[in-house]
Amino acid sequence: DVKVTQSSRYLVKRTGEKVFLECVQDMDHENMFWYRQDPGLGLRLIYFSYDVKMKEKGDIPEGYSVSREKKERFSLILESASTNQTSMYLCASSPASGGGSTDTQYFGPGTRLTVL
Amino acid sequence: SQKIEQNSEALNIQEGKTATLTCNYTNYSPAYLQWYRQDPGRGPVFLLLIRENEKEKRKERLKVTFDTTLKQSLFHITASQPADSATYLCALDSNYQLIWGAGTKLIIKP
Numbered sequence: 001d002v003k004v005t006q007s008s009r010y011l012v013k014r015t016g017e018k019v020f021l022e023c024v025q026d027m028d029h030e031n032m033f034w035y036r037q038d039p040g041l042g043l044r045l046i047y048f049s050y051d052v053k054m055k056e057k058g059d060i061p062e063g064y065s066v067s068r069e070k071k072e073r074f075s076l077i078l079e080s081a082s083t084n085q086t087s088m089y090l091c092a093s094s095p096a097s098g099g100g101s102t103d104t105q106y107f108g109p110g111t112r113l114t115v116l
Numbered sequence: 117s118q119k120i121e122q123n124s125e126a127l128n129i130q131e132g133k134t135a136t137l138t139c140n141y142t143n144y145s146p147a148y149l150q151w152y153r154q155d156p157g158r159g160p161v162f163l164l165l166i167r168e169n170e171k172e173k174r175k176e177r178l179k180v181t182f183d184t185t186l187k188q189s190l191f192h193i194t195a196s197q198p199a200d201s202a203t204y205l206c207a208l209d210s211n212y213q214l215i216w217g218a219g220t221k222l223i224i225k226p
Contacts, residue, residue, distance in 0.1 A: 042120065043160075043205070045213060090160075091159075104162045105160075109157075112157075
């Protein structure tokens with residue numbers, strides 16, 4: 001069965017702290033994504049990756065960075081956490097599709113991050 | 117500007133009736149559109165994908181339609197059950213990414 005796991009369900013950090021969110025998928029998918037989800041807004045793409053060591057900015061990359069050293073693992077880093085980064089963070093993966101189009105995405109359970 | 121809109125108000129439906137959710141978009145030309153279900157505190161789960169050349173897609177009690185002229189997709193759940201209560205998200209493809217609606221909360225009352 002398809003599985004995407006995230007390192008924490010709930011996380012509380014202080015302003016200015018460096019925060020690491022880890023995501024692991026066991027489906028051998030090429031594509032991985034990080035989103036944030038806020039009430040009343042759709043999922044907003046932060047970063048995505050089509051291959052190991054490859055990353056692309058999404059719609060809201062400011063204040064975030066990512067790392068993909070292995071195919072199954074995609075990490076999101078908040079270099080200096082701020083209160084406006086309090087949100088639900090969702091990781092997803094999808095298999096590579098022909099022509100570069102996006103396929104069905106499989107999501108982890110999410111990490112609810114609170115920055116005080 | 118580009119927008120994808122779903123009804124932000126919760127939809128209350130009596131058990132056994134058909135629930136219909138709407139997804140409208142502007143200034144996109146998607147090759148396909150997807151519907152996902154999201155339960156509280158969980159990530160979205162894929163339900164159905166419909167391509168631009170398909171008018172309708174069915175899966176058990178679920179039916180999706182896609183009208184590229186109206187720029188609208190409708191998502192139907194027939195014989196609705198309390199277990200169908202969740203938030204339903206639509207997503208369309210644009211530049212090799214998925215663009216997401218904010219979702220509609222569906223409440224099925226017994």
